[in-house]
Amino acid sequence: MRQYQIIIGALLLMILTSCSSTSTLSDEFADFDLSAYQSFDFFTVDGPDEKLADYDANLEFLKEEINRQMTERGLKQDSSSPDIKINLGIVVEDKVQTRTTNLATDPFMYSGQRNYTWESREVPVNTYKEGTLTMHLVEGMSNKVVWAGTASRVVPKKTDKKQRAAQEAVSELFDQIDN
Template identity: 25%
Template structure:
């Protein structure tokens, strides 16, 4: 028979589980892509930036622009001052919290169990930051939105992991760009 962990050990296990869960979230962004189905993307060959992305870290701003440039240029598009398509990108961040409550006491003590009448409860608060990257493409002549890619993830504190997350997000957004490419190649 396996030994039953003490309530304090259970609290540590739950805290570790929460940290691992959040770390797992940080490694994979949630990506969504949408486009105007009436637009023929094969007619576009040039693009330009409306303004530099609103990103608080200058190195990350440059990596974001370089990453988008590389993906559009890999599709045969050329960056010019007044392109046929205008690129707009920004990042929004928000703090999130998770609460984990541990119950202490009684034969069923531990995570998620509560014994009526005695014992104590301890709640742990884990604060983390989520970020959403939004990349919009507009037809320069009509000023209409033609494509949008978004990626949302838990923001890592380590810059190397942040760079990897940015690359993974852009790869996911531009995987089937321009729209209709995946259907034509199948």
């Protein structure tokens, strides 16, 4: 279990420094073939001590969407001895949207002295939450990661829009697997 925590920590560091919304974490997974497997299940996800109000419902929605995607690809869920186990990592961060000031929109004010200056700076304009979903596919027999990918999205405030963003993120992960 400690090994997975280290992997997740390294993956999160990579995610935080990445600009793309989805990514496969390594070229070593390029020849991964999901059709070589017949069954799957989920690792137990340990949530934070202080969960957001809808954490459990959102996690279940993600699992249902992943289950649907796996079923569409011919795999079935098997809790007794799955060929693939799915490990999910979920991070939600508060972010601040900023803009750069400029003379056209933010001119300096003259106060009667000749020693004034003006410089461009970043000013906050909005706050939002960004969610990152990391998915590891771990082979049941060898207990080794055979594929890993991430998807990041702005987390909408409305529940129905959250679910749509989660569906898109899961679809993008599976698009990565299929390619």
